[in-house]
Amino acid sequence: MKRRSKFSKIKEKMVEKFFLLNGLLVVFILVGIFYLLLNESLPTFKEVSIVEFFTSTTWNPTGYHKVSYGIVSLIFSTIMVTVGSLIFAVPLGIACAAYLSEIAPAKAREILKPTIEILAGIPSVVIGFLGIVLIGPMIAKIFNLPNGLNAINGSVLLGIMALPTIISISEDAINAVPDDYKKASLALGATEWQTLVKVTIPAALSGIIAAVMLGMGRAIGETMAVLMATGNAPAFPKSIFSAVRTLTATIGIELGEVAYNTTHYYSLFAVGLVLFVMTFLINIVSDWVLNKYEEAE
Amino acid sequence: MSKKVFRSIILVLTIFVFLVGCGRAPEGQDGGREAKSAYIQIKGSDTSVNLSQMWAEEYMNNNEGVSISVTGGGSGTGIAAIINNKVDIANSSRDIKDSEKQQAEDNGVEIVEIAVAMDGLSVITNANNPVKNLTVEEIGKIFKGEISNWKEVGGPDLTINTYGRQSNSGTYVYFRDNVLNGDYTAEMKRMNGNAQLVEAVKADESGIGYVGIGYVVKDGKTVEGLNILDVNGASPLVAENVKTGAYPLARPLYQYTNGKPTGAVLDLIKYQLSDKGQELAVREGFYPVTEEYSKRNNKNLGQ
Numbered sequence: 001m002k003r004r005s006k007f008s009k010i011k012e013k014m015v016e017k018f019f020l021l022n023g024l025l026v027v028f029i030l031v032g033i034f035y036l037l038l039n040e041s042l043p044t045f046k047e048v049s050i051v052e053f054f055t056s057t058t059w060n061p062t063g064y065h066k067v068s069y070g071i072v073s074l075i076f077s078t079i080m081v082t083v084g085s086l087i088f089a090v091p092l093g094i095a096c097a098a099y100l101s102e103i104a105p106a107k108a109r110e111i112l113k114p115t116i117e118i119l120a121g122i123p124s125v126v127i128g129f130l131g132i133v134l135i136g137p138m139i140a141k142i143f144n145l146p147n148g149l150n151a152i153n154g155s156v157l158l159g160i161m162a163l164p165t166i167i168s169i170s171e172d173a174i175n176a177v178p179d180d181y182k183k184a185s186l187a188l189g190a191t192e193w194q195t196l197v198k199v200t201i202p203a204a205l206s207g208i209i210a211a212v213m214l215g216m217g218r219a220i221g222e223t224m225a226v227l228m229a230t231g232n233a234p235a236f237p238k239s240i241f242s243a244v245r246t247l248t249a250t251i252g253i254e255l256g257e258v259a260y261n262t263t264h265y266y267s268l269f270a271v272g273l274v275l276f277v278m279t280f281l282i283n284i285v286s287d288w289v290l291n292k293y294e295e296a297e
Numbered sequence: 298m299s300k301k302v303f304r305s306i307i308l309v310l311t312i313f314v315f316l317v318g319c320g321r322a323p324e325g326q327d328g329g330r331e332a333k334s335a336y337i338q339i340k341g342s343d344t345s346v347n348l349s350q351m352w353a354e355e356y357m358n359n360n361e362g363v364s365i366s367v368t369g370g371g372s373g374t375g376i377a378a379i380i381n382n383k384v385d386i387a388n389s390s391r392d393i394k395d396s397e398k399q400q401a402e403d404n405g406v407e408i409v410e411i412a413v414a415m416d417g418l419s420v421i422t423n424a425n426n427p428v429k430n431l432t433v434e435e436i437g438k439i440f441k442g443e444i445s446n447w448k449e450v451g452g453p454d455l456t457i458n459t460y461g462r463q464s465n466s467g468t469y470v471y472f473r474d475n476v477l478n479g480d481y482t483a484e485m486k487r488m489n490g491n492a493q494l495v496e497a498v499k500a501d502e503s504g505i506g507y508v509g510i511g512y513v514v515k516d517g518k519t520v521e522g523l524n525i526l527d528v529n530g531a532s533p534l535v536a537e538n539v540k541t542g543a544y545p546l547a548r549p550l551y552q553y554t555n556g557k558p559t560g561a562v563l564d565l566i567k568y569q570l571s572d573k574g575q576e577l578a579v580r581e582g583f584y585p586v587t588e589e590y591s592k593r594n595n596k597n598l599g600q
Binding site: 058060062063064065067073132137146147149227228231232233234235236243245253254256257259 | 340370371373374376377395396400458463464465473474477478479482483484485486487488489493498500501502503504
């Protein structure tokens with residue numbers, strides 16, 4: 001009897017350690033990736049001045065006359081496409097979340113929720129393909145452009161991809177708003193619409209902001225869809241109708257043929273590092289907002 | 298208790314060793330990849346990927362037991378693969394660079410070059426564009442961004458939209474080195490493949506692009522909605538122009554192998570260069586290997 005309890009105690013301990021190990025593994029992987037990125041990208045700056053890297057708008061590592069490594073255009077394009085996607089996805093996502101949690105009858109919710117989950121599971125190549133054959137020509141037609149491969153196209157596609165994240169997390173946030181708030185608002189004579197817009201959504205705002213930040217994190221790191229649909233011209237974008245090339249697309253296009261251990265190779269890792277830092281910051285901010293919101297609750 | 302734990306540790310170790318073993322196995326095969334193997338891997342140029350696929354299918358039909366896989370990805374990708382000894386044949390629409398040759402040598406790979414067909418690299422515009430003839434210099438200036446309106450070359454008052462390929466494309470490099478002698482304008486859209494480029498120019502009245510002739514000519518006819526420009530007055534649609542070099546953008550399509558090809562790879566290459574194989578290339582819109590390159594092929598194949 002005694003032995004058995006001792007045994008189960010040891011077992012308990014081992015299981016605990018096992019899970020600890022799993023947790024640590026994730027941290028190790030993250031640190032490992034960061035180390036690798038840092039290690040592989042630092043040699044870039046032996047040949048490229050760090051000032052040029054962060055201030056030049058010309059990215060042309062395989063130049064005919066002279067090579068140049070400037071990522072300003074790439075960063076700007078990435079931000080432009082991402083912000084564009086949010087302009088499209090945030091109102092739609094919040095409206096959808098509000099409908100799902102506040103208005104939709106149970107039956108509609110039963111159909112809509114799994115549908116949104118399926119949307120999250122569509123591979124990005126498929127979305128990119130849609131961008132080429134459907135959204136591109138549509139944009140060209142609506143705005144009377146010669147071609148639909150531009151920043152807007154990328155924004156729409158990324159918006160579609162960020163939607164599921166934004167919807168499901170915002171919905172949780174809106175659901176978490178105490179019923180008392182709504183009841184109080186309704187009792188004071190506010191209409192359902194006024195309650196939703198002036199009480200429920202503001203009360204869930206920090207959760208919604210976190211949802212938006214996470215959606216943004218998803219959008220900023222997406223490669224395939226933007227690579228296929230934005231035209232990939234490395235020029236500094238003149239307008240939302242310019243073809244743009246994002247940080248991710250640059251890595252996606254060039255890493256396949258670059259000779260290993262050259263400045264070009266290292267510089268692609270440096271681009272990756274910049275991207276990593278960008279998404280890392282976004283995640284930290286969204287984490288911080290989410291924490292605040294949980295505290296407030 | 299210890300027995301149980303011990304047993305599970307043994308189990309985990311066994312699985313681990315097994316997995317590691319599995320991971321290693323193909324590596325060993327890779328090192329000893331021989332041309333004789335009835336499995337041939339071809340990778341590279343998007344310009345010649347369709348042609349290469351057709352050859353492979355024909356060859357497989359007539360040679361049971363041989364299986365050939367053909368993938369695109371661009372000449373740069375194919376050459377990188379042959380340098381790393383990952384494929385049997387690399388398709389390329391440009392010459393291998395000296396630096397790449399050096400890398401191959403460092404990896405113990407001896408590059409052998411065979412020209413398998415000729416391409417009249419076509420400069421294409423929308424069918425509604427009245428401009429039918431440009432000089433190499435004009436085309437170069439357009440893609441460098443120095444000419445930005447069609448009226449400068451005798452066309453309508455329209456801003457020129459340039460469409461090109463990405464830097465892993467052999468056509469991108471060939472065109473830059475032989476037409477531009479400089480850098481592409483940063484405004485040029487970098488398309489993912491030849492088909493996407495062709496579709497874009499079809500839809501864009503102000504567009505201009507470049508693509509291997511196999512993508513715009515089928516059975517001797519130009520694909521609808523497009524116009525293939527004469528360059529320096531010569532059309533790539535005339536076989537004679539490509540043969541004599543009167544068409545300035547005539548170029549060979551290469552295959553690179555590691556060492557002199559033997560066995561099935563040699564047999565496949567021989568088939569491609571045979572009358573039957575070259576006929577197929579013509580059907581795909583390309584041209585037969587010229588005499589000059591034939592001689593070089595014979596030398597490189599050691600015949």
